[in-house]
Amino acid sequence: MVTIKETLNEACEEYFLPGNSCCAGCGLEIALRWAMKALGPKTALVTPASCLNVVIGLWPKTAPNFPFINMAFAAGASAATGVDAAFKAKAYRFPNQGWDKMTTLVFAGDGGTTDIGIQALSGAAERNSNILYVCYDNEAYMNTGIQRSSSTPHSAITTTTPFGKQRYKKNLPRIMEAHEIPYIATCSVSEPLDLYEKFKKAKDIEGCKYIHILAPCPPGWGYGAEDTIEMARLAIKSGLWILYEVENGVKTISKASKKYVDPSKRIPLIEYLSKQKRFRTVSEQQLIKLQEGIDKSWKVILSEIEAQEK
Ligand SMILES: Cc1ncc(C[n+]2csc(CCOP(=O)(O)OP(=O)(O)O)c2C)c(N)n1
Ligand code: SF4
Ligand SMILES: [Mg+2]
Secondary structure, eight states, rough: OOEEEEHHHOOOOOBBOOOOOOTTTTTHHHHHHHHHHHHHOOOOOOOSHHHHHHHOOOOSSBOOOOOOEEOGGGHHHHHHHHHHHHHHHHHHHSSSSSSGGEEEEEEEIIIIIIIHHHHHHHHHHTTTTTTTEEEEESBBTTTTTOOOOOOTTTOOBBTOOOOOOOOOOOOHHHHHHHHTSSSEEEEEETOOHHHHHHHHHTTOOOSSSSEEEOOOOHHHHSGHHHHGHHHHHHHHHTTTSSSEEETTTTTEEEEEEEEEEGGGGSSOOOHHHHTGGGGOOHHHHHHHHHHHHHHHHHHHHHHHHHHHHO
């Protein structure tokens, strides 16, 4: 476990620069800033169509001060596989120039991951391509005006679910587990040290790594820009968002979520929902549905951990 002091000493460098066009309080920006502090400048970023793709901006006023490539929506993971292959070829032709130290990072939205990019991602995972794929999850297609994605939670209002979504959120980390890749983790922007540590770990693992970050979005979720960290924190405290890692098939609950293994320590879900306009029409029945989803997630995760301990 890194300490705040160690992290601050090591991570004062900024790689995703201020003055970009993210909305105030954007969760994705916090996620990428902290991810890059852990990964450092020997990183190449692949960005499928998304808010990030736009926020990156146009040269010479681009927000990242490290190499990046904007990519077609569906092609994030396959493009990254190609980028990594190019680095390997460079390392072979020009040894001792540091090409073998490059990290190939995909930073994609939930629409670009759980819907449109899933085929390329599944292919890269099956090949165990040496990439770090990150889904920053703001739970809708925000860049085009808040349409539902398969990662939008049950009951949330979007422009395409005006009465609240009728289906549960697709559990992408779980789908990635079925690919048996070496490393999977969930993160939250409210736990930057946990996020930092997980990215440090992922950087040093050969093969396909997948990290899923809950990244609240003030205009999309309907709360004030100053409350992004609070929203992400309430998601953990209510048990709705569980932080965990799967290293070579072994699952562990992360420190920030351990306390909430005990349901009596969790805050009532309504405390999280009532602060967001997207849940303004949630009924008693929907609340029960949402709570059932949370209880099921915990049941599954804890039974898996119990089984691996036997
Ligand atoms: C093939 C294709 N379809 C649609 C679009 C339009 N488009 C650009 S960004 C975007 C939304 C992306 O949503 P998500 O991946 O969740 O990222 P976010 O905008 O939420 O950051 C859409 C639909 C596109 N660029 N390419
Ligand atoms: S719409 Fe949401 S995800 Fe997109 S830049 Fe604004 S706050 Fe960030
Ligand atoms: Mg999104």
